[in-house]
Amino acid sequence: xxxxxxxxxxxxxxxxxxxxxxxxxxxxxxxxxxxxxxxxxxxxxxxxxxxxxxxxxxxxxxxxxxxxxxxxxxxxxxxxxxxxxxxxxxxxxxxxxxxxxxxxxxxxxxxxxxxxxxxxxxxxxxxxxxxxxxxxxxxxxxxxxxxxxxxx
Amino acid sequence: xxxxxxxxxxxxxxxxxxxxxxxxxxxxxxxxxxxxxxxxxxxxxxxxxxxxxxxxxxxxxxxxxxxxxxxxxxxxxxxxxxxxxxxxxxxxxxxxxxxxxxxxxxxxxxxxxxxxxxxxxxxxxxxxxxxxxxxxxxxxxxxxxxxxxxxxxx
Numbered sequence: 001x002x003x004x005x006x007x008x009x010x011x012x013x014x015x016x017x018x019x020x021x022x023x024x025x026x027x028x029x030x031x032x033x034x035x036x037x038x039x040x041x042x043x044x045x046x047x048x049x050x051x052x053x054x055x056x057x058x059x060x061x062x063x064x065x066x067x068x069x070x071x072x073x074x075x076x077x078x079x080x081x082x083x084x085x086x087x088x089x090x091x092x093x094x095x096x097x098x099x100x101x102x103x104x105x106x107x108x109x110x111x112x113x114x115x116x117x118x119x120x121x122x123x124x125x126x127x128x129x130x131x132x133x134x135x136x137x138x139x140x141x142x143x144x145x146x147x148x149x150x151x152x
Numbered sequence: 153x154x155x156x157x158x159x160x161x162x163x164x165x166x167x168x169x170x171x172x173x174x175x176x177x178x179x180x181x182x183x184x185x186x187x188x189x190x191x192x193x194x195x196x197x198x199x200x201x202x203x204x205x206x207x208x209x210x211x212x213x214x215x216x217x218x219x220x221x222x223x224x225x226x227x228x229x230x231x232x233x234x235x236x237x238x239x240x241x242x243x244x245x246x247x248x249x250x251x252x253x254x255x256x257x258x259x260x261x262x263x264x265x266x267x268x269x270x271x272x273x274x275x276x277x278x279x280x281x282x283x284x285x286x287x288x289x290x291x292x293x294x295x296x297x298x299x300x301x302x303x304x305x306x
Contacts, residue, residue, distance in 0.1 A: 112228070113228075114228075121263045121264070126263070128261070128263060131263075132227075132263070133227060134227040134228050134230065134231070135231055136231035136232075136235075142228060142231070151227070151230075151231075152227055152230035152231070152266050152271055152272055
């Protein structure tokens with residue numbers, strides 16, 4: 001299914017705005033000016049050919065939600081940390097599990113998994129045969145390892 | 153027949169110690185996932201485990217005898233589970249509560265879950281279920297009491 005920019009209504013009545021990656025920042029900025037001052041969550045969908053990035057925004061004033069979708073073919077999207085502070089950890093989580101790189105993020109590290117984990121587990125092309133284990137070193141820092149005798 | 157005369161019980165010191173130990177198992181307040189809700193129900197009034205001497209859920213591993221591993225053990229949590237177990241004083245016991253803790257459960261094909269907490273720490277009693285009912289966990293604790301007293305657990 002090809003990605004077509006445009007507007008539609010979701011099953012629950014929420015407005016879904018589909019935009020190209022180039023128009024993402026301007027769309028989100030104008031939505032924030034309209035009063036959508038709460039970034040509810042950021043998710044990623046792996047469609048194999050491309051990755052869909054979904055932003056859920058909420059307005060406390062008018063109590064309505066809006067969903068903004070965009071696509072990326074090279075797993076890179078502009079960061080929105082300058083618009084909503086809460087995007088910081090959301091984008092780190094996306095980077096950790098989906099491998100989406102947010103350009104302009106101040107501190108793009110893994111949020112949940114150890115920093116030396118290989119691959120991004122929620123991607124369709126993640127190799128489940130290569131089981132990785134986690135252990136803690138003396139300083140309390142986690143590290144990932146392929147050796148089943150070293151971690152769990 | 154009550155005569156008022158002082159009675160006499162003969163037993164071995166071992167047996168007396170085991171009896172005392174089995175009736176004062178203090179569990180560690182340690183819930184990892186949804187099984188912890190059922191563990192809380194075990195402590196509440198309907199199936200009250202204080203009746204068997206396990207009333208106090210200690211917040212410190214240094215003051216507890218039993219670790220009820222209640223909930224999915226993720227790979228990231230496994231080193232912490234081991235550290236908490238190491239901090240508990242001897243004699244210490246472990247109950248694996250729920251199918252996730254026993255062998256991974258529904259997450260058996262996942263990337264992030266330890267396939268059984270017995271890969272991390274030794275387990276005394278396994279309580280299967282998803283989640284086990286409070287009655288099942290109470291039965292598990294009573295099985296552990298029998299085990300401590302050296303009785304046949306079958």
